[in-house]
Amino acid sequence: xxxxxxxxxxxxxxxxxxxxxxxxxxxxxxxxxxxxxxxxxxxxxxxxxxxxxxxxxxxxxxxxxxxxxxxxxxxxxxxxxxxxxxxxxxxxxxxxxxxxxxxxxxxxxxxxxxxxxxxxxxxxxxxxxxxxxxxxxxxxxxxxxxxxxxxxxxxxxxxxxxxxxxxxxxxxxxxxxxxxxxxxxxxxxxxxxxxxxxxxxxxxxxxxxxxxxxxxxxxxxxxxxxxxxxxxxxxxxxxxxxxxxxxxxxxxxxxxxxxxxxxxxxxxxxxxxxxxxxxxxxxxxxxxxxxxxxxxxxxxxxxxxxxxxxxxxxxxxxxxxxxxxxxxxxxxxxxxxxxxxxxxxxxxxxxxxxxxxxxxxxxxxxxxxxxxxxxxxxxxxxxxxxxxxxxxxxxxxxxxxxxxxxxxxxxxxxxxxxxxxxxxxxxxxxxxxxxxxxxxxxxxxxxxxx
Numbered sequence: 001x002x003x004x005x006x007x008x009x010x011x012x013x014x015x016x017x018x019x020x021x022x023x024x025x026x027x028x029x030x031x032x033x034x035x036x037x038x039x040x041x042x043x044x045x046x047x048x049x050x051x052x053x054x055x056x057x058x059x060x061x062x063x064x065x066x067x068x069x070x071x072x073x074x075x076x077x078x079x080x081x082x083x084x085x086x087x088x089x090x091x092x093x094x095x096x097x098x099x100x101x102x103x104x105x106x107x108x109x110x111x112x113x114x115x116x117x118x119x120x121x122x123x124x125x126x127x128x129x130x131x132x133x134x135x136x137x138x139x140x141x142x143x144x145x146x147x148x149x150x151x152x153x154x155x156x157x158x159x160x161x162x163x164x165x166x167x168x169x170x171x172x173x174x175x176x177x178x179x180x181x182x183x184x185x186x187x188x189x190x191x192x193x194x195x196x197x198x199x200x201x202x203x204x205x206x207x208x209x210x211x212x213x214x215x216x217x218x219x220x221x222x223x224x225x226x227x228x229x230x231x232x233x234x235x236x237x238x239x240x241x242x243x244x245x246x247x248x249x250x251x252x253x254x255x256x257x258x259x260x261x262x263x264x265x266x267x268x269x270x271x272x273x274x275x276x277x278x279x280x281x282x283x284x285x286x287x288x289x290x291x292x293x294x295x296x297x298x299x300x301x302x303x304x305x306x307x308x309x310x311x312x313x314x315x316x317x318x319x320x321x322x323x324x325x326x327x328x329x330x331x332x333x334x335x336x337x338x339x340x341x342x343x344x345x346x347x348x349x350x351x352x353x354x355x356x357x358x359x360x361x362x363x364x365x366x367x368x369x370x371x372x373x374x375x376x377x378x379x380x381x382x383x384x385x386x387x388x389x390x391x392x393x394x395x396x397x398x399x400x401x402x403x404x405x406x407x408x409x410x411x412x413x414x415x416x417x418x419x420x421x422x423x424x425x426x427x428x429x430x431x432x433x434x435x436x437x438x439x440x441x442x443x444x445x446x447x448x449x450x
Contacts, residue, residue: 003449009062018062026139034088061089074099081158082110100126106157152179154390168204183253206406209413211391213422218395242316242350249275262320273324274299308344326356328367338374348379
């Protein structure tokens with residue numbers, strides 16, 4: 001059976017992930033993501049009103065025109081998790097393919113919301129829910145199966161999909177960290193990865209996220225970030241001024257910790273911002289988390305401002321607003337607060353807790369720098385970097401290669417310079433560039449079996 005891989009997006013940047021695998025006549029697409037940086041550069045652009053070709057030219061979504069070079073029919077579109085750099089282009093590209101979207105329940109719900117919020121392209125693909133640990137048959141041959149293996153990441157319900165073919169398994173390894181004590185959900189299923197490495201013809205190809213391949217050691221568990229956050233917030237228990245926290249809206253485990261620790265120090269938590277309401281509300285509705293019944297979630301700007309007025313009237317010392325804006329996004333809640341554009345007034349000595357790192361990209365770094373400067377000008381004191389990454393450090397990469405023993409490796413989720421550390425790591429394990437280690441660009445085809 002011929003095996004061919006199209007590296008469509010995410011091979012020259014972090015973002016707009018999209019990869020297609022052809023096994024005989026059956027094609028599976030993994031991820032359809034957005035490049036958030038390209039959108040943020042164009043401040044007043046409304047992507048939902050733009051044609052897909054304009055968005056491709058802008059670098060915001062994957063250029064999927066290379067799909068015409070794959071001889072086969074798309075049988076499934078498989079997003080790995082609910083981050084926008086993996087699902088943000090589904091509402092703009094999925095209508096081109098007569099194939100269902102297959103994902104875990106939380107991811108499917110986020111995809112559904114994306115599609116409903118943007119009707120321009122008329123996406124009507126079937127939405128199929130599949131849990132981690134399950135397998136489904138694809139195509140007419142009965143020889144290609146799709147399996148979901150549970151992984152841990154900075155969003156709940158994440159998986160690594162595995163395409164089982166007669167030539168061996170294709171493991172799509174974006175995105176994960178090796179967390180054996182997660183705050184929400186099950187640990188990464190390393191036992192299953194090791195089994196896949198030993199079964200049948202083994203692993204033909206491993207496509208891997210290289211985000212932290214330059215970082216030594218292992219990525220800490222989310223429990224480490226939770227304890228760091230506990231220590232920071234407990235140290236503020238006697239402070240009688242304002243405390244504000246911000247984190248990734250999609251990081252439900254981190255939001256859970258913030259809500260619990262706010263209550264521990266005698267403050268009422270409240271979630272503010274559209275994406276904060278969206279992700280946490282969806283997680284609660286699907287029973288991934290059980291928030292306190294009196295927890296307020298407000299996304300609409302008028303509702304948020306009314307909440308800020310209530311906090312100011314009743315006393316900032318009684319509340320912990322958890323807001324969007326950890327990257328300094330221009331229209332996010334924290335940035336508006338820093339500019340004095342909300343009823344919430346920051347005073348000298350007020351605490352702002354960033355339970356997130358800056359995404360290492362110039363646009364984000366510049367916006368975050370500006371936001372912190374503005375907060376400082378109002379007298380706020382910043383607590384920075386209370387976070388652990390959602391991606392594997394070097395030891396995790398070694399462990400995955402050892403578990404899977406792949407015949408071929410394709411680095412992803414980085415630019416060319418970012419691949420270098422992972423290339424060195426793979427070469428230390430016996431792989432060789434141009435033979436079984438394939439560094440590639442967007443829009444390329446890699447023939448593994450002909």
